Amino acid sequence: MKVTIIGLGLIGGSMAIALRKSGMATSLLGIDLSPAHAAKAVQLGIVDRMISENELSQSDLVIISIPVDACCVLLPTVLNLISPTAVVMDMGSTKNLICKTIAAHPNRQQFVAAHPIAGTEFSGPEAAFFGLFEGKTNIVCERGKSSSYALGVAQKVFDSVGLKTIFMEPEEHDKHVAYVSHLSHVSSFLLGQTVLDIENDEKNIFDLAGSGFASTVRLAKSSPDMWAPIFEQNAEYLSQALLEYIMHLQKFQYFLQKRDTKELHKIMTKANDIKRILKN
């Protein structure tokens, strides 16, 4: 199968590596706006060569893994250019706008809207690695709007890289990821910012940072180019999640200021219930 990856970063690059290893891709082609990323991806052997959009018509499968705003712009063009038997999928972290964008496209049924819940705080082709998707969850939205052929090809791809696929409507998807993914990123970015701010006054503060801080602030290293468009597209749900989070923090701060340790203990005990979900 001739596969073109548009966007050779962490996700696209790791997809290419996995598809080559599994034998699904016999030929791997790349498109990337960044000449540096393109050169690196070829040098690392992630793709065989770079192509231009004109060559897209020769691909059996096109995987788009670029920031979600760019994806909304590019996807209609890609659907115009591909052969009638080709399949296109995206990997974006928001699904509502992208699905709306191509809802009326004549080739809509050749597209599968996917979101593999996988990643690290790193980006670019050097961040790509084999095994990123192994055992992770993948969400496919609007399955009814993809042809069964397209869904079949997509399923083979997901299986071959180790993704377990579940199905959801775009609104439901965006709401859920606002809480379990996007909010985590915001909390981490701003925890980092808060501590960097105080560092201006208090030198060597980071000598005291332990593994707990490192863990909660890890996502603050994530790429703003990737995340700003995600937050924009999911602004409504994320804003709501953020307000709820702020409300909880304010309540905690209120009890803290009152030295109401009993109430703080109660809040933490309730939060301990997260053990039920996170086994490790």
Next chain:
Amino acid sequence: MKVTIIGLGLIGGSMAIALRKSGMATSLLGIDLSPAHAAKAVQLGIVDRMISENELSQSDLVIISIPVDACCVLLPTVLNLISPTAVVMDMGSTKNLICKTIAAHPNRQQFVAAHPIAGTEFSGPEAAFFGLFEGKTNIVCERGKSSSYALGVAQKVFDSVGLKTIFMEPEEHDKHVAYVSHLSHVSSFLLGQTVLDIENDEKNIFDLAGSGFASTVRLAKSSPDMWAPIFEQNAEYLSQALLEYIMHLQKFQYFLQKRDTKELHKIMTKANDIKRILKN
């Protein structure tokens, strides 16, 4: 050296294991309020046997690793009971109140106020393991108020378990850890709470939780019995840190609601500077 560990949880237990392995402790004795923890610690071989307070006078070194409120109550008694050549140290995450509590104690110079920045989200003797302190930072407060003999013994202990010690005044310590440790715990507890709340309405939301969520919410599993007293003792600095964090979150939410993606991008780019501090 005859060592007594008061509080056989994650920290006390790991200290016992490390001191036995290094050969520093020839005899390891334990005191714990919880009969279950006491039995477990003996069963696991963490300590040789449990003792009562009356036997404290026979110890060369007493390490107190219990919640910081209990430590403030117990430490004066321990300083009353020990032999004139014994050394006592605590392991608490706040240092201001404990130092004030025993400031006028006649045996103050036998005490070393320590805080090894090490831990996991787990607690109890089963959570203890060899290597917890290896390469971690340890803060000693009010070094001038400990005898040089006590500091020497303490330094040998820290060296033998792999801790790198720095010195700080209690107020400075408490302020710094409010930002780089305690705030992380609050942000994590309440992130957990926010997502658990929404789960009441949205079933299966956790199917979508990836490693990013797991990382930011990990500390929400921490023990409320240990953390409630820490937050109480550090309420002033933590409250201030929390207000700054909330202010950053509100600002972000404002730009999000305005769909001012440029401003969000700018905030995240600044937060990326955390890479400078966290190398991995």
